[in-house]
Amino acid sequence: xxxxxxxxxxxxxxxxxxxxxxxxxxxxxxxxxxxxxxxxxxxxxxxxxxxxxxxxxxxxxxxxxxxxxxxxxxxxxxxxxxxxxxxxxxxxxxxxxxxxxxxxxxxxxxxxxxxxxxxxxxxxxxxxxxxxxxxxxxxxxxxxxxxxxxxxxxxxxxxxxxxxxxxxxxxxxxxxxxxxxxxxxxxxxxxxxxxxxxxxxxxxxxxxxxxxxxxxxxxxxxxxxxxxxxxxxxxxxxxxxxxxxx
Numbered sequence: 001x002x003x004x005x006x007x008x009x010x011x012x013x014x015x016x017x018x019x020x021x022x023x024x025x026x027x028x029x030x031x032x033x034x035x036x037x038x039x040x041x042x043x044x045x046x047x048x049x050x051x052x053x054x055x056x057x058x059x060x061x062x063x064x065x066x067x068x069x070x071x072x073x074x075x076x077x078x079x080x081x082x083x084x085x086x087x088x089x090x091x092x093x094x095x096x097x098x099x100x101x102x103x104x105x106x107x108x109x110x111x112x113x114x115x116x117x118x119x120x121x122x123x124x125x126x127x128x129x130x131x132x133x134x135x136x137x138x139x140x141x142x143x144x145x146x147x148x149x150x151x152x153x154x155x156x157x158x159x160x161x162x163x164x165x166x167x168x169x170x171x172x173x174x175x176x177x178x179x180x181x182x183x184x185x186x187x188x189x190x191x192x193x194x195x196x197x198x199x200x201x202x203x204x205x206x207x208x209x210x211x212x213x214x215x216x217x218x219x220x221x222x223x224x225x226x227x228x229x230x231x232x233x234x235x236x237x238x239x240x241x242x243x244x245x246x
Contacts, residue, residue, distance in 0.1 A: 007227075031213045040217035048202075049221060055197040056225060059115070059190070060183050063122035068179075071130035072172065078131075079138020080164065088135070096128040101189060118190040118198075125186050126179040133175025137168045166241075173237040180233060184226040199225070 015033045022032040031039075043049040078088040104121060111117035141164050149159050191200025199222040206215035 029212050031216060035213050036216040036220060039213035040220055043214065043217055043221075049218075052197060052199050052202045052218075053221060053225060056187060056191065056199045056222070059119055059122065059198065060180075060187055060229070063119045063126070063183055063187075064176075064179070066119065067123035067127040068130055068176075071127050072134050075131045075134025076138050076164070076168065079135040079168075080141075085135070088131075092128060092132055092135075096132060100125045101186065104189075104193065118187075118195065121190050122183050122186045126182050129182070130175050130179050133178075134168060134172055137171025137175075138164065140171075141167045166243075169237075169241050173233065173241070177230065177233055180229055181226065184222065184229070188222065 018033050022030050078085040107117050146159050188200040191198035192204045195201045202218040
């Protein structure tokens with residue numbers, strides 16, 4: 001609760017500063033928060049907003065699933081098996097530092113300009129980070145805990161369920177939040193490049209039309225989408241990791 005109270009206070013301070021800056025500048029390219037909020041309400045009431053929100057949300061979700069499942073599986077395997085780690089870690093060190101957004105032209109050559117290219121770009125960028133986070137969390141599981149559950153008769157599945165999984169979940173959620181923020185940011189890039197839908201397209205289209213209030217409204221919608229995804233992640237973590245201090 002304290003965390004969300006801090007978010008509300010920070011948002012209120014941001015809106016006040018935004019209003020002051022807009023009033024001081026008095027320029028059309030920086031409308032005030034009231035005008036932008038009105039544009040957001042109008043876009044929603046006209047039905048022009050929801051289709052773009054649904055497309056952006058589906059792209060983020062598909063990218064997270066497409067990258068998250070193999071990244072978590074490989075991360076767990078590398079974290080618990082030194083032999084597999086010797087095979088996977090060199091690939092991580094080659095892949096992780098690469099400026100992956102620079103591969104967009106290559107991705108377009110392979111996947112074309114449709115949905116697959118946009119989803120793959122987001123998934124490609126967040127894959128290595130999730131893999132590294134899960135691998136490092138799995139590495140830190142103390143062997144003594146595994147010895148205890150094995151002495152009680154637990155097999156591999158039991159050890160994974162009662163020791164490894166609870167130990168890795170907090171690290172997974174930390175990495176997932178970072179990947180979520182990155183995914184929303186990269187989504188904007190993907191949707192402004194040969195796209196006719198999504199919040200990124202809506203932002204670019206409003207900018208081209210010099211409809212600045214709508215442009216900021218679309219940016220606000222993208223921010224709200226990211227905030228809601230973060231809140232959903234917090235709720236899921238609270239449910240799956242009740243032992244963590246909140």
